[in-house]
Amino acid sequence: MNREAWIDDELRKLRVDNLERHIRVFPHAGGKINIDGHEVLNFSSNDYLNLAGRPELARAAKRAIDDFGAGSAASRLVTGTLPIHDELEMQLARHKGYPAAILFGSGYLANSSTVPALVGRNDTIFADRFIHASMIDAAKLSDARLVRFRHNDCGHLEELLTMHADKGRRLILIESVYSMDGSIPPLREIAATAEKNNALLLVDEAHATGVLGPRGGGLIRQEHLEESVNVAMGTLSKGLGGYGGFVACSESIRKLLVNRGRGLIYSTAPPPSVAGSALAALEVLDKEPDLGTILMERASRFRKRLNDAGLDTLDSQTQIIPIIAGSNESALGLAERLLEDRIIAIAIRPPTVPKGTARVRLSVTLAHEDRDLEQASEVIIRAARNEGIL
């Protein structure tokens, strides 16, 4: 008997719906890469500040390996915490303007450890409809009741908070730059609603870290809301060009996570090289505080060109720019046409985005010069016309 026959059926179903995914291998990860001797613009990289290939980061990672070894060899609560982890947490707290910070193996682990530490079975989570899968998984792990409010709709959030007034502790989950459409939340309004309703607020700054706010400190810093946002989650894997995740918070939330954060307690501490390159990335941000502003300006000129041609980029206000194609076939077709013209932009389909809103997601990075973006916009507009999207 073939015990795996059902897997072939599942995969066939995905193929029929144009939903099967594949892993492709690329020579490296930046915004501009050389494939078979040709320069290709990569709009699917999250290396927003073009830091992943910076020699300062590589040097710092190598130095950390020389000083502390290739691995941490134990979890943080055993013997895996090294001076470089301690130093990075101090610098992350400073960078975000919070009293404390705690490091995790990845952004996914940061979310899936923090949410279940803050709420449990008798509590309620209020999540924006567009939040990232790592927070949905975290909510499921917590066993708390999960209610979703309409994207960026503070009125709907307030309604739901009133409706679920007596349901234990309450936690609101939002992002500061939404990963699939590049929109920004009405943070001031949501923070005030959270305070008024005695709800904790966690803001996932994965795509804002290094990009928004003074020296890339994020949207919370930009809006001076450190006192009203309880948890500022971030990742080292996107704007900071490395790997790993973190949470900036009060001293008491940090202590709670040390005692209840399962991804910290039951997983090996990040390797010293990861902490070393993250420290070097923070130094770059101190020395070159305008990188995020330059990125936003370039992205906004690029987006305007696409919009002027009639392309729908939803409410994008940032370096993440979706091009709505509608059907899965059109999104895949557009991505295919762009690839023929040496532009990598991956099609994003349900369940990652709502049905009927399949899109090609473009991430502008500092590897893309204005001239590249001008040429790319012409290619994208032509491809969208040929695909029948325009």
Ligand SMILES: Cc1ncc(COP(=O)(O)O)c(C=O)c1O
């Ligand atoms: C909004 C958001 N949160 C969390 C994560 C997870 O971060 P990491 O890739 O560091 O695990 C991602 C990206 O993958 C993300 O887009």
